[in-house]
Amino acid sequence: MKPSCLNVIATALLFALGSVSADAAYRTYAEIEQLLEDAENDYPEICQRHDLGLSYQGRRLWALNITNNPGVEEDEPEFKYVSTMHGDEWTCNEMCLYLIDHMLSNYGSDSRITNLIDEIDIWIVPLMNPDGYVANTRSNAQGIDLNRNFPEWVNGDPNTTSGRATETAVVMDWTFASSFTLSANFHTGALVVNYPFDNDGMGSVPSPSPDDDLFIYISEQYSQHNQPMWDSPSFYHGITNGADWYSIDGGMQDWHYRYMGDNEVTIEFSNNKRPPSSEIPQFWEENRESMLSYMDTCLIGIRGIVTDANSGAPLLATVTVAGRDHEIYSDPDVGDYHRMLLPGTYDLTFEVDGYEPVTIQDVVVTTGEATRLDVQLSGPVVVTYPNGGETLTTGVPIEVTWAGNPVAQFHVQYTANYDDYTNVTDDFENAELGPEYTFGGDADWYASTEDAHGGARSAQAGDIGDYDTTWMTRTVPAGELSFWYRVSSENGWDWFDFYIDGVRKIHASGQGSWALYTTTLVGSSHELKWEYTKDTSMSYYSDTAWIDDLEITCENTVWTDIIALTAPGATSTPWAPPAAGSDYKVRVRSYISGGYGVFNESAGTFTVADPSADGDFDGDSDVDLEDFAAFQACLGDSPSAPCAAAFDFEPDGDVDLVDFNILSPLLVGPGG
Numbered sequence: 001m002k003p004s005c006l007n008v009i010a011t012a013l014l015f016a017l018g019s020v021s022a023d024a025a026y027r028t029y030a031e032i033e034q035l036l037e038d039a040e041n042d043y044p045e046i047c048q049r050h051d052l053g054l055s056y057q058g059r060r061l062w063a064l065n066i067t068n069n070p071g072v073e074e075d076e077p078e079f080k081y082v083s084t085m086h087g088d089e090w091t092c093n094e095m096c097l098y099l100i101d102h103m104l105s106n107y108g109s110d111s112r113i114t115n116l117i118d119e120i121d122i123w124i125v126p127l128m129n130p131d132g133y134v135a136n137t138r139s140n141a142q143g144i145d146l147n148r149n150f151p152e153w154v155n156g157d158p159n160t161t162s163g164r165a166t167e168t169a170v171v172m173d174w175t176f177a178s179s180f181t182l183s184a185n186f187h188t189g190a191l192v193v194n195y196p197f198d199n200d201g202m203g204s205v206p207s208p209s210p211d212d213d214l215f216i217y218i219s220e221q222y223s224q225h226n227q228p229m230w231d232s233p234s235f236y237h238g239i240t241n242g243a244d245w246y247s248i249d250g251g252m253q254d255w256h257y258r259y260m261g262d263n264e265v266t267i268e269f270s271n272n273k274r275p276p277s278s279e280i281p282q283f284w285e286e287n288r289e290s291m292l293s294y295m296d297t298c299l300i301g302i303r304g305i306v307t308d309a310n311s312g313a314p315l316l317a318t319v320t321v322a323g324r325d326h327e328i329y330s331d332p333d334v335g336d337y338h339r340m341l342l343p344g345t346y347d348l349t350f351e352v353d354g355y356e357p358v359t360i361q362d363v364v365v366t367t368g369e370a371t372r373l374d375v376q377l378s379g380p381v382v383v384t385y386p387n388g389g390e391t392l393t394t395g396v397p398i399e400v401t402w403a404g405n406p407v408a409q410f411h412v413q414y415t416a417n418y419d420d421y422t423n424v425t426d427d428f429e430n431a432e433l434g435p436e437y438t439f440g441g442d443a444d445w446y447a448s449t450e451d452a453h454g455g456a457r458s459a460q461a462g463d464i465g466d467y468d469t470t471w472m473t474r475t476v477p478a479g480e481l482s483f484w485y486r487v488s489s490e491n492g493w494d495w496f497d498f499y500i501d502g503v504r505k506i507h508a509s510g511q512g513s514w515a516l517y518t519t520t521l522v523g524s525s526h527e528l529k530w531e532y533t534k535d536t537s538m539s540y541y542s543d544t545a546w547i548d549d550l551e552i553t554c555e556n557t558v559w560t561d562i563i564a565l566t567a568p569g570a571t572s573t574p575w576a577p578p579a580a581g582s583d584y585k586v587r588v589r590s591y592i593s594g595g596y597g598v599f600n601e602s603a604g605t606f607t608v609a610d611p612s613a614d615g616d617f618d619g620d621s622d623v624d625l626e627d628f629a630a631f632q633a634c635l636g637d638s639p640s641a642p643c644a645a646a647f648d649f650e651p652d653g654d655v656d657l658v659d660f661n662i663l664s665p666l667l668v669g670p671g672g
């Protein structure tokens, strides 16, 4: 049996007596380096030491990777514990060393530990600030507090290492090259789990992230197994929102969450910043289960692999959850993403540059292991035929074709009146209001030169006295409605009102200037009503209201389904144009798991012409095999009008063998 790391630690403790530290039993930098090397040598199947880079003074920042198949990118969440970014917080690195030993020595014998190592790509950095550790200082050797040194979202910092402390840059570069799902950084000086945001630009007030529910849950997964922390007199259940405790600028956890899509918390082990080394075993007992339980939480939520639907290549995708303003990213090495979420039902959107975004609706997350959701993306759907400029024949079946996601279904439509707009306008420049208006009340609205928004005239409210009202109506089609209005009246007593179908939309009085009203009218037609009403006494200003420059823009293009949903992966569907016209288009959109993509339509319009009644169904001046194919498609009782016109030679209401016998002699080859 292999010696466990704990045996190595016990041996190492004997050699620590010569240390310069105040408490000789805390290990030296060199001893920690040696422990990590020993771990790699003793457990090569599940453990690899990685050199992340050099500190300012040239000490190595080591990471230990614990996982089955180390060095192989797998469909696993990546997890990290980073310790002692503050060089004088020594208990933290000891907890890392105990954890390393505990996990390595129990792999294969403890099913829980075995499962964590098999299912998670675990990384542990015992000393992020080795120079500060050796010098027993909070800051690094440049005098920089590393937990105030990361790009700060609130300040709009770019996500670069430029100008940052050496060790900050090392950790950032390592994180850029990785795809962490969950992490924590370790400190002493308090006893609490601190979760984002540390800074939301509001100062030291509660600053929840979009994943506040998740952070509370995972923080409590840590604190509930640490009795002194859970029973904290200072923090309910031993957890706190970072800024609610105190806001900081440039913290590492917010950087991970906001810039890298990684859920990170800050864990404080001990109110006593440097407890005596004799208490280390007790700290380990209190934190062991917490450290494992926290790690376990990166397996909850929704996970899967994002690939190119055509090549199968893994993709770097941005994954978002509806209602949560937060991005995470798939790992481009394998395409795996791990969206930690609490039980519930979620809509997820997957986006990759150059690919059509896909939204998967109603993904159910239950307790326990993550719901698996693999996603295949492809370029946007593109219509390939008919794509503009073609002349098709009424009633002749063709195949509408497109290129799109091979795992999608497709919704296919046509229109015969593409880009058909009707504009209803009135600039009220005529001497009389038109017959489309109806008037009522105690006086009629009229064309006035007293004021205008554009031109010389507008429509003005009828001249009325106290107690009176004057109104004007017009029925308009649905569309984008706009008009300008102005009121000049006794403020609060004499009113201009505007109604759509009896529902008041404007209620204005006083001395106003010209104002624009716009809305979208849906459905069919609507009644607009403009009204001016006076109270029992007094008149102020011009004592009236005006409207001007009325416009309703109606989009008349009607899209009709060719097929509501094709089979998955379809690239064509049959369609027979129903009638002659010159403004046809088809359009296609994808449908995957409850979410539609964007319609792509024919690049230009195409024409549909009626067939000639001589067997030349497609109107190309030959009667040939194409016409014969059309004939086949028309065979049968009760043919469509175009079929009957072209092929019911013996007009009996059928296209049948009698007609075939008449058609056959007409068939000629090219040049015939």
Ligand SMILES: [Zn+2]
Pocket: 086, 089, 186, 187, 188, 189
């Ligand atoms: Zn600290």
